[in-house]
Amino acid sequence: ETGVTQSPTHLIKTRGQQVTLRCSSQSGHNTVSWYQQALGQGPQFIFQYYREEENGRGNFPPRFSGLQFPNYSSELNVNALELDDSALYLCASSLPGLAGDDEQFFGPGTRLTVL
């Protein structure tokens, strides 16, 4: 069983550009959640995908979008990058079930810097 992986580890973009971040879920997990963690803050929920459909969204603008693929890997896309988008982006996979049995497993994150 492999854990959650994310790529790339870090990248640098300039304002106005577009970026795609990737996440590979833990084996068997059909749900992925994306979080943004700004410096000195806790992770903030962006959105969640369950079986390839968006299944909840936090307070982020539409230029943050995502995809989940049949193998349950996923992407986070951010258009028209802004300086405030600089953050650590985390994905977490889970397999929803009974309460107490749906732990979210986090990846190591992608550090995005927008100049």
Added chain:
Amino acid sequence: AQRVTQPEKLLSVFKGAPVELKCNYSYSGSPELFWYVQYSRQRLQLLLRHISRESIKGFTADLNKGETSFHLKKPFAQEEDSAMYYCALSGLSGNTPLVFGKGTRLSVIA
């Protein structure tokens, strides 16, 4: 509104001393409460959740609905406990997102 408050950014204690990391929350309904930990150069991982009522690595946390608190405690701190600790909540049904506090950095001094 759903909110998690961790009032301390940094907590320093001596090895062997008791530890209490504070967490207060606001939530309309009955939430599930968690503590996540991030050790240096490692990923965020679940430490414990109130629904399982387990003690992990000597840490315990009791949900106090009256005070809307979920403080993390350990009677005797160890150096390896030094890490970033995040309190979080979610709804009780599956697939609900986590709402995190800003975190408390625990430093255990030898």
